[in-house]
Amino acid sequence: MKRLLLSMVFLLTAGIPTIAEDGHQLWLRMQPNEGGVRVACTAATPTAGIAADELRRYWRGTPDISLSLNAQMTDDDGFAISRTPSGGLLIEAARDRGLLYAAYHLLRQQETGQPVNPTEQHPAFGLRLLNHWDNLDGSIERGYAGRSIFWRNHSPLLTPHSSLLRDYARANASIGINGTVLNNVNASPRMLATEYLDSVRMIADVLRPYGISVFLSVNFASPMTVAVEGVNGGKPLTTADPLDRQVAQWWKAKTDEIYRLIPDFGGFLVKANSEGQPGPGDYKRTHAEGANMLADAIAPHGGIVMWRAFVYGYHEGNTDRVMKAAAEFKPLDGQFRKNVIIQIKNGPLDFQPREPYSPLFDQLKQTPMMPELQITQEYLGQSRHLVYLGPMWQEFFSFVSSAMPAIAGVANIGLDDNWCGHHFSQANWYVFGRMAWNPTLSSEQIAREWLQQTFSNDEHFLVPMTWVMQTSHETCVDYMMPLGLHHIFKGDHHYGPEPEGNQPNFPDEWKPVWYHKAAKDGIGFNRSTHGGTGASQQYRAPYNQLFDNVETCPEEYLLWFHHLPWTFRMADGQTLWQNLQRHYRHGVEMVDSYVDVWQQMRPYVDSRRFREVGDRLNHQQANARQWRDHCIGYFRQFAE
Ligand code: GCW
Numbered sequence: 001m002k003r004l005l006l007s008m009v010f011l012l013t014a015g016i017p018t019i020a021e022d023g024h025q026l027w028l029r030m031q032p033n034e035g036g037v038r039v040a041c042t043a044a045t046p047t048a049g050i051a052a053d054e055l056r057r058y059w060r061g062t063p064d065i066s067l068s069l070n071a072q073m074t075d076d077d078g079f080a081i082s083r084t085p086s087g088g089l090l091i092e093a094a095r096d097r098g099l100l101y102a103a104y105h106l107l108r109q110q111e112t113g114q115p116v117n118p119t120e121q122h123p124a125f126g127l128r129l130l131n132h133w134d135n136l137d138g139s140i141e142r143g144y145a146g147r148s149i150f151w152r153n154h155s156p157l158l159t160p161h162s163s164l165l166r167d168y169a170r171a172n173a174s175i176g177i178n179g180t181v182l183n184n185v186n187a188s189p190r191m192l193a194t195e196y197l198d199s200v201r202m203i204a205d206v207l208r209p210y211g212i213s214v215f216l217s218v219n220f221a222s223p224m225t226v227a228v229e230g231v232n233g234g235k236p237l238t239t240a241d242p243l244d245r246q247v248a249q250w251w252k253a254k255t256d257e258i259y260r261l262i263p264d265f266g267g268f269l270v271k272a273n274s275e276g277q278p279g280p281g282d283y284k285r286t287h288a289e290g291a292n293m294l295a296d297a298i299a300p301h302g303g304i305v306m307w308r309a310f311v312y313g314y315h316e317g318n319t320d321r322v323m324k325a326a327a328e329f330k331p332l333d334g335q336f337r338k339n340v341i342i343q344i345k346n347g348p349l350d351f352q353p354r355e356p357y358s359p360l361f362d363q364l365k366q367t368p369m370m371p372e373l374q375i376t377q378e379y380l381g382q383s384r385h386l387v388y389l390g391p392m393w394q395e396f397f398s399f400v401s402s403a404m405p406a407i408a409g410v411a412n413i414g415l416d417d418n419w420c421g422h423h424f425s426q427a428n429w430y431v432f433g434r435m436a437w438n439p440t441l442s443s444e445q446i447a448r449e450w451l452q453q454t455f456s457n458d459e460h461f462l463v464p465m466t467w468v469m470q471t472s473h474e475t476c477v478d479y480m481m482p483l484g485l486h487h488i489f490k491g492d493h494h495y496g497p498e499p500e501g502n503q504p505n506f507p508d509e510w511k512p513v514w515y516h517k518a519a520k521d522g523i524g525f526n527r528s529t530h531g532g533t534g535a536s537q538q539y540r541a542p543y544n545q546l547f548d549n550v551e552t553c554p555e556e557y558l559l560w561f562h563h564l565p566w567t568f569r570m571a572d573g574q575t576l577w578q579n580l581q582r583h584y585r586h587g588v589e590m591v592d593s594y595v596d597v598w599q600q601m602r603p604y605v606d607s608r609r610f611r612e613v614g615d616r617l618n619h620q621q622a623n624a625r626q627w628r629d630h631c632i633g634y635f636r637q638f639a640e
Helices: 002-012 046-058 096-111 159-174 194-210 245-261 287-301 321-332 390-399 423-437 443-454 459-480 512-516 543-548 555-561 576-599 607-639
Strands: 038-041 064-069 079-083 089-093 119-121 127-131 179-181 213-218 267-270 304-308 340-345 369-374 406-410
Touching (some): 046 096, 046 194, 064 096, 096 443, 127 423, 159 423, 194 245, 245 287, 287 304, 340 406, 390 423, 390 443, 406 423, 423 443, 423 607, 443 459, 459 576
Parallel strands (some): 179 213, 213 267, 304 340, 369 406
Antiparallel strands (some): 079 089, 079 119
């Protein structure tokens, strides 16, 4: 009701930015046209119908548009737009999803003042998925924007809220996302119980017209909790061993049940033998044996298994955690079924403010892979800091080829009015979709088009705020962990600095001191071949050499790969210690200027969003100072 009233007020006074907006409309703030657009659609599917409706309602360009399916085109989600002899527009696509994406492409061009040129586009990644870390009780692991939009107290958020799910589906469709995983990778076995599957069916029915298929995270030991009719006399099993006949039967029966409810179900996502989750290793079986058993159950239905490479056990001793994925998965290359994809985090550790890319992307030659990016800013100020992730992902794509079948982004979406907590965190959802469609788009262009649609088309707003967004990632790295430092976070909530962190109840691999190794002799983690762990050698040439050699290692990864004396000479002639302090101070100065820039944006932003963003920037400023003072203060005892 509150939302309705607000939007009525806004409609009556459209164009005056002083009226409060809550951010719920995201980047989809188009005003309806006056009518008069003729849209003909020869494809009779709900998805094509949505494409046509969106254009009828919002398109203000040429009066005639026709949409049609064209079986001659490449069979993917792409589309072509051409002009007809009579001056109208023709949209063609192999699939109805393509028609939908073409409609949103046109509307984006319109809203950002771009020309409508003939174009043909195809997505880089066939599957463009969100991963929700949502629990069935409604909480969200690493969620900073309220509770789950899918689950509440062990029941689904259903029909009364399905307009919310429709808004969610539409927002995703507008940026080309075509699938979503509805629950946490730390998966409850209950997810596969029949009552929940029925909810999954209802969610799938809402998302389907928008071209979005649903996937589930599964707990590898589900057969030991959930009973399936006709298997083991309807009782849960006593094992989850993937080579056990009954276990395979259980998964086959369960998968059949899922497809009876959801014929276009996408597949399973699995976190196995990592951070205490069950997996095939519990039975001395390999990841391949575990994944293949699930793959065989789902293959007859055309489904896939996404098997995560984020593996490390607790208390495995003083080994280098960043080497584990490549060490475990490389020997299995070639052993996975065709419908298994290995899902790999962008970096080898864990979504740090900056990491070099994961070398596993270089190691697997015969196994399909997919990147996992984290949209929710677990280690990047959560929903408190303005940090635009476009530049970080662009850096990743400059090292890793995008010739892969799929890509996933860990969502930052919750029940908050504005979906993402921070208004600017919406940009990370947006840029994920845009880069999943085309990773060669520049992060700057995406920032600009997002600002145009979300806030204002005025250059006085766009120029400074594009600069803020584009520099914000490097700024965050500077005030948190410059020069390749990593995991200097407080506690398990991963917010705030704790360089002294050496918690006795934590495994080494969670302790800040274990990562920065600051001492009288210097700072940094030696992963070179010169007395280090040799992690540099998991990379393809020339990076294995580049990273290994302190002279050629890029400064932004320096202390990731090298342990160096405080007096080490940096490229700018300063010592490492001076240079490190300069980064920390620079990060704070940048946030200071964001605060000032934002104060000048008042004429272009409605009152509520202006205030909310301003409050968060003040908070970020205070946090940045804490990071600087705390880290410099701590390192000083060794450096001076
Ligand atoms: O980043 C870490 C998080 C965990 C998460 C895990 C993973 C879902 O701190 O909360 O668990 O990674 O990706 O599996």
